[in-house]
Amino acid sequence: MRGTAAAARFGRDGSVPAMHTNLIRSAARRALLLLSIAVGSAPALAQGEPGSRGGRGGRGGRGARATSDAATAREALLAAPTPTEALFSDLLFAVLSEATQRKLPSTMENPDANYSPEYVAFRAEMYGALRERPDLRAFLRGLAGRAPSGAFDFIGVTAAMILADAPDGDDLEALLAGYAATPPDSRAGIARQLGRAAGTLRAAGVARAEEVMAQLRRDAAEGRATQRGAAIEGLYRGGAVDEALGAIKPLLMGDSDPLETVPLLSACARLLRRTDLDPFLRARAVAAAGAAIEQLLDGTEPVQATQVISGQGRTLRAAISFLQEVGGDAEFALMMRCLLEPRGQRLLGMDGLQNLRFALQSKRATVAPELGQQLDGHYLELVLAAGNRLFSLEEEPFEPDEQRSWYEARDLRYNALSYLCDQFFRTPAVKERIGKEPDLSVLLATLVRSKRDVREEEGGADARWLAVEEKLENRVLSLQLLGLIEREWNRDPAGLDLFAEAHALLCIEVQAPLPDFAELAAFRAARAPGLVFEVAIVRPPSDAWVQRACCQAIANLGYVVNTVNGRIRIEADGENPWPWPRAGDAQR
Numbered sequence: 065m066r067g068t069a070a071a072a073r074f075g076r077d078g079s080v081p082a083m084h085t086n087l088i089r090s091a092a093r094r095a096l097l098l099l100s101i102a103v104g105s106a107p108a109l110a111q112g113e114p115g116s117r118g119g120r121g122g123r124g125g126r127g128a129r130a131t132s133d134a135a136t137a138r139e140a141l142l143a144a145p146t147p148t149e150a151l152f153s154d155l156l157f158a159v160l161s162e163a164t165q166r167k168l169p170s171t172m173e174n175p176d177a178n179y180s181p182e183y184v185a186f187r188a189e190m191y192g193a194l195r196e197r198p199d200l201r202a203f204l205r206g207l208a209g210r211a212p213s214g215a216f217d218f219i220g221v222t223a224a225m226i227l228a229d230a231p232d233g234d235d236l237e238a239l240l241a242g243y244a245a246t247p248p249d250s251r252a253g254i255a256r257q258l259g260r261a262a263g264t265l266r267a268a269g270v271a272r273a274e275e276v277m278a279q280l281r282r283d284a285a286e287g288r289a290t291q292r293g294a295a296i297e298g299l300y301r302g303g304a305v306d307e308a309l310g311a312i313k314p315l316l317m318g319d320s321d322p323l324e325t326v327p328l329l330s331a332c333a334r335l336l337r338r339t340d341l342d343p344f345l346r347a348r349a350v351a352a353a354g355a356a357i358e359q360l361l362d363g364t365e366p367v368q369a370t371q372v373i374s375g376q377g378r379t380l381r382a383a384i385s386f387l388q389e390v391g392g393d394a395e396f397a398l399m400m401r402c403l404l405e406p407r408g409q410r411l412l413g414m415d416g417l418q419n420l421r422f423a424l425q426s427k428r429a430t431v432a433p434e435l436g437q438q439l440d441g442h443y444l445e446l447v448l449a450a451g452n453r454l455f456s457l458e459e460e461p462f463e464p465d466e467q468r469s470w471y472e473a474r475d476l477r478y479n480a481l482s483y484l485c486d487q488f489f490r491t492p493a494v495k496e497r498i499g500k501e502p503d504l505s506v507l508l509a510t511l512v513r514s515k516r517d518v519r520e521e522e523g524g525a526d527a528r529w530l531a532v533e534e535k536l537e538n539r540v541l542s543l544q545l546l547g548l549i550e551r552e553w554n555r556d557p558a559g560l561d562l563f564a565e566a567h568a569l570l571c572i573e574v575q576a577p578l579p580d581f582a583e584l585a586a587f588r589a590a591r592a593p594g595l596v597f598e599v600a601i602v603r604p605p606s607d608a609w610v611q612r613a614c615c616q617a618i619a620n621l622g623y624v625v626n627t628v629n630g631r632i633r634i635e636a637d638g639e640n641p642w643p644w645p646r647a648g649d650a651q652r
Contacts, residue, residue, distance in 0.1 A: 133158040134190060136628050142193060147203040149219060150604065154627055156222055157612070159190045172426050175334060175389070179260070179301075184229050191226045201227075205238035208254070211245035216253060224257035231261035233272060240276060243298075248291030249378070252331040255280070259298030266302070277302055284311045289324060290382075293331025300335040308335055309345075316348040322356040323379050329353060330382035333389035350390060353383045357398055361408055372413040380408070381416045388423035396431045399423055400439060414475045421479040428491055440487070440494050443480040444501070450477055451507020454514055454532070462532060474535040477511075481541035488548050498549065505549055509558035511542040512565060540569060540613040547620030563588065566617035567599075570632065573610050575602040593638035598631045 137155040144151055168186060169177040177183055194200040207223035224242060227235040239258040246254050259280060265273035280302065283295035292311070300308040312332065315325050329336065329349050336349050360380050371377050384402060387395040402408035403420055412420060428436050453470070462470065487494035498504060514534035543566050546557045571579070576599045587597040605611040615625040615632060624637045 133626050134162040136626065138190070138193065140629050142197075142200070147200055149207070152203075152207070152223070153219060153608070155190075156219070158626075162190065172422070173429075176337075178225065187226060187229055195226065195230065201235075205235060208235075208257070209238040209241035209245070211242075212247075212250060216250060217246075221253040221257065224254055228257040228260040228264075231264055233265070233270060236261050236265055236270075236272060236276065240279075248288045248294065249327075251291060251294035252297055255294035255298035255331075256301045256334075259301035262298075263302035263304075277304065280304075281307065284308070289326075289328040290331050293328035296328070297332040297335060300332065305335075308332065309341075312336070312349075313345065316345060316352065320352075322352045323359065323376075325352050326356045326379055326386060327382040330386040333386045336386075337390045346390060350387070350395060353386045353391075354395065354398055356380075356383045357387075357402065360411060361401060361405055363407070367407065367410040372411060372416070377411045377413060377416060380411050381419055384412075384416075384420055384423050388426060391427075393431050393435060396424070396427055396435055400435070400442075403439075404442065409476065417475050417479050418482075421483055425483055425486055425490075428487065428494075433493075436491070436493065437497075439483075440491075440497055443483045444497060446473075446476055446480040447484065447511075448501065448504070448507060451504075451510045454510035455507065457532065467532065470532060474538065477538050478535060478541070481538055481545060485541055485544050485548065488545070495552070498545075499553060502555075505546060505555050506558045508542045508546050508549075509560050512539050512546070512560060514539065536569075536610060537613065540566070540610060540617060543569075543617040544613065544620055547617055551620060551622070563618060563621055566614045570599060570611065570614035570618070573605045573607070573614060574599065574632070576600050577602070587634075591636050593636050595635065597634045599634070601627075601630045601632065 134155065137151070137158040141147055141151040141155055163183075163186065166186075168182065169180070171177045171183075194204060204223040204227055207220050208227055210217075210220060212220055220242060224239055227239065231239075236258075239254065239261050242254045243251060243258045258276065262273045262276040262280070266277060277299070280295045280298040281304075284292050284299060284307075286292070296308045296311050299305075299311070312328075312335070315328065329352065335341075336346055356379060360376050360383075363376070367376075380402065384399055387399060391399070399420060402412065403417075403424065409417065424439055428439065450470075450473075484494065484498065488498065489495065511534050514532055543560075543562055546560065547562050549555055550557050550562070567579075567584075570576070579599075584597060587595060611627075611632075615627065618634060619625045622636065624635045626633045626635075
């Protein structure tokens with residue numbers, strides 16, 4: 065196959081995108097989009113400009129040159145007069161890319177890899193300079209000790225992990241403050257780091273660490289299930305393995321209700337995946353999670369919105385999270401049932417469907433081939449069906465009920481597109497299956513073009529958009545997948561200039577000024593490594609995921625894209641030049 069090196073990926077794992085239902089909010093923003101696309105479609109800016117992608121970079125296919133990205137992002141944080149969360153976030157995503165470039169073990173497939181000597185040494189290399197400076201260490205403590213803004217605070221937990229690698233007394237107090245400030249149902253992440261820090265300091269004879277372990281013991285013995293599970297996980301990470309198991313065993317050996325047991329098991333799932341764990345204990349835990357899922361899916365009462373947020377929806381998410389950690393083929397099939405059945409989809413909601421996708425794709429490489437193929441086919445068929453329906457809209461407009469169903473399925477399509485993009489290089493069978501769909505590029509293009517129903521005069525031309533608006537995130541993911549398909553098989557992306565589309569959406573998201581179109585045209589035509597085109601971030605994006613996804617769509621076309629010091633830098637990478645002549649090359 066040609067062009068198998070993958071592009072740099074920007075920020076995939078755990079962010080939950082906001083709903084964008086009003087992309088083009090003003091005439092000025094519409095003009096920016098149309099102007100960018102018009103100039104990008106000119107002969108000098110033909111779609112698919114050559115350059116190169118970064119190297120494949122390991123399991124996830126994330127790109128090369130991450131070392132430079134991480135070093136640049138770290139220096140930006142070290143040089144800042146006042147450290148900011150945005151600068152720290154830039155560093156985190158650069159470090160994630162660097163880990164993949166070095167082909168470190170996947171923490172998605174094995175979360176315990178985070179605590180291996182290899183990863184601890186890697187974090188010391190990446191973040192050690194932050195721990196050494198008193199002001200930046202205090203900054204990390206502030207992030208780790210705050211109340212989270214959502215269900216999972218990736219920034220705060222990462223700061224806590226950095227501190228727990230080599231803690232002192234003040235670090236322990238910050239982690240304890242974060243543990244106390246985090247709601248019990250979201251506490252497992254910070255509890256792990258609190259336990260790690262307490263275990264290290266207790267071994268060093270620090271009396272305060274023993275008090276923290278006593279607090280974890282009390283929380284493991286009483287309170288809400290998720291609070292107890294988080295505390296048990298903290299005890300385990302603090303070295304008190306027997307005490308942690310002792311808190312779980314009574315629940316698994318008795319007649320406890322699976323719906324009450326599963327949230328606790330989910331919070332301490334990593335304890336139960338230990339290779340030296342009593343197989344009977346693990347089997348009891350897996351059986352409890354399976355029984356909870358079947359009980360929830362077999363229910364007949366209508367699914368209320370409150371159940372998605374809490375109640376049955378929360379329990380179903382907890383059961384899936386647990387089985388992701390410890391389950392095998394049978395449990396994979398049960399999780400697939402949650403994906404395929406409407407009741408499971410409704411109970412999970414947007415966040416739960418995304419977590420289910422993470423669970424399924426993390427196990428895709430290890431399950432029986434027929435199970436993996438079933439998952440691939442389900443997600444691919446969602447995209448094909450959506451594209452085919454949009455393709456026929458002009459002749460067969462939506463009926464009201466069908467249009468409602470279309471909008472309700474946006475989150476299903478989001479996860480389908482995310483899965484296909486993620487697995488394109490991770491799983492050869494998925495790429496092969498995508499390659500067997502010759503019409504996929506045309507159908508993806510309908511998703512990219514699916515904007516609000518608008519008619520207006522633009523420069524004397526009547527601009528007509530489809531009578532349905534796709535979720536912005538789905539349009540950007542369609543651009544990403546189109547770039548991968550074109551890169552791999554040199555397929556025409558149905559008349560779209562992918563670079564121009566992604567660049568225009570990126571400018572809208574960060575409210576960048578209109579580019580110098582002649583300069584942009586020259587940059588794309590030059591294909592010269594070292595030549596940089598920059599987009600100024602005028603205002604932080606309302607959704608950082610969209611910014612990173614647009615950057616990824618550009619990177620898929622053969623560019624290295626960095627976000628540093630309030631600017632997005634786009635550069636052709638000469639390490640893996642585009643391997644065949646592009647359409648329009650002869651005219652240049």
